[in-house]
Amino acid sequence: MAADNRINFWRRNPKVPGSVQPVYGAQHPPLDPRFRRTYPKDTKPKFNNLKSKKASTFHEFARSTNDAWDIDDEEDEDFFLTPGPAPSLSSGLHSASTHNQVTTGHKVHNLQDVQEEERDCEHVNGKVVKSSSETLLNSSSVRSTLKKQQSLPVRPIIPLVARISDQNASGAPPMTVREKSRLDKFKQLLASANTDLEELRKHSWSGIPREVRPITWRLLSGYLPANKERRELVLKRKREEYFGFIEQYYHSRTDEHYKDTYRQIHIDIPRTNPLIPLFQQPVVQEVFERILFIWAIRHPASGYVQGINDLVTPFFVVFLSEFVTEDVENFDVAALPLDTQRNIEADSFWCMSKLLDGIQDNYTFAQPGIQNKVKALEELDAGTLHHHKYEVEYLQFAFRWMNNLLMRELPLRCTIRLWDTYQAEAEGFSHFHLYVCAAFLTEWRKEILSMVDFQGLLMLLQNLPTIHWGNEEVGLLLAEAYRLKYMFADAPSHYKR
């Protein structure tokens, strides 16, 4: 036995790393521009004009980045006009791109043509969209601005992190005809006496317009009934029920039995989204504490598990966005009427609870849901990670992908967009997420294969450079996930258990 140990011990040692890699450590989300991913299939040099384009003033910078995520929001999603239930993806994609060429003219969205499209998109509508130079500018500026944050308590300037919502209300460009008709379709569905949830899912799969996202999420999560007449009543009853829990149980956070749970939550709340000012407001932190504590004591099989705190965030931001016309990230929640604050809190609690109902085995003892999915990811991954060479284990990076539903790997705006689809999918959070993770891993194939040692590979995998990601990238990711799902649907050995 001792001899075996010795062999194991030494086996690692000959692998002396070949180069000194920059150390990213435990920072999330990744901020280093040097790892910036070129989009989409790496035809551009990685380190181009990093320094050549620096904004001389913040205003100049802000102007150039204004609403970068808004412009092609709905257009990106043209890939998926026939998502979800459609049996064949390829036909769906084909018709989608054809359609797109007709409606958007010079902006051709098509899996093969995206490269060209990116070159073009610098001048769309006279505004700078996601041009490569701008992205670099963003990435390189973010560090210095993050540092400034602490000394600037009032509306800190954090342009990148700040864009937590994928669409901003203010300063958004006028809607295209197609966006308008999409929105109208949603409104029509939502206004009918009995909302056709199947139809709503179908339309939501490719992204939900900002204006109707809060109510659509409430419906898709199963929190609100399809019957329009009953909605008000259900809302009223559920909100009262939640505050009944608070009244009944929240004081027990100091009890011997619960104080450890509360302490853990209390430690985690200030460090949930630490870079977004919204979440540093005491009133917001208290909301999170109540939601998480009540959920934890009502679910003793799992209790509070780190990562669940992240899962409240998208709901809170989306439900808050109903009442905010400016940037959500700097909004002073205490300025809202108390009733409104309470409604946002209760709705966030219930929607989060519905989500967690579907993935509770991610958080119970030994976290079987996560272990199974990490194993399944390993099976799904066809050679992206040459782990035999460097012995990186999937658990070393993918555990977090599962435990936090990729929230640590993606900007919040992307998570919100991702959840449109997860809630439109039948088992979005519990099952489809696996395919999204597989697609996500494949996305970085080139970077992964270029890594020359264990350290570099693991640090890349733990700090994937997605800071510039928006709806477009998420759309492509979802398309690939969708393809994988159907490819493996008939392979029983894959992820059947």
Place this chain on the structure above:
Amino acid sequence: MQNNHHKEHLYKILVIGDLGVGKTSIIKRYVHHNFSPNYRATIGVDFALKVLNWDQETVRLQLWDIAGQERFGNMTRVYYREAMGAFIVFDVTRPASFEAVTKWKEDLDSKLTLANGKHVATVLLANKCDQGRDVLTNNGIKMEQFCQENGFVGWYETSAKENINIDEAANCLVKHIMASENDMLQSEVPDTVTPQLEKDKGGTCSSCFRSQ
């Protein structure tokens, strides 16, 4: 076998301890030389690399920052594998986190031993010492005794925030890792040198003794 002038060492080091005691902050301070009061909670494991010059040799430390919440405890075995040393961290302002130290040490020792059957070198860190000393760490003799009884090679009062004793603690750990590595090489019967050994890793090196 000893003709290599420039030796390279690669050590995997674990950083463990209860949730919120400052493991990530210590690593950030050590590797990046900075501090933030609000690092996000570590999920699973985070990885960082520190390169040291050590007596004209290069020492690379793989620092494994392991999530502190109990629920994740099932995963620790995977993360511990092949580590050569560990820091166990507690928060001096939270006595419960000190009580968990022995639990972490037992977890570590039960899941990880060196090739010679010995436990890996472990240094105890009493972190957040800038926020006031607690009764326990005030009593150096008691702490020494605690370390002896529980198999720690040393302990340090540290502050990631104020950059106190982090480098010192790391140097202490590296020193002990080198010593135990040397120990193993010594006890190895020369005939059984395994073919996997790289040349510069084999045999003994007098420089390992120097730092002892």
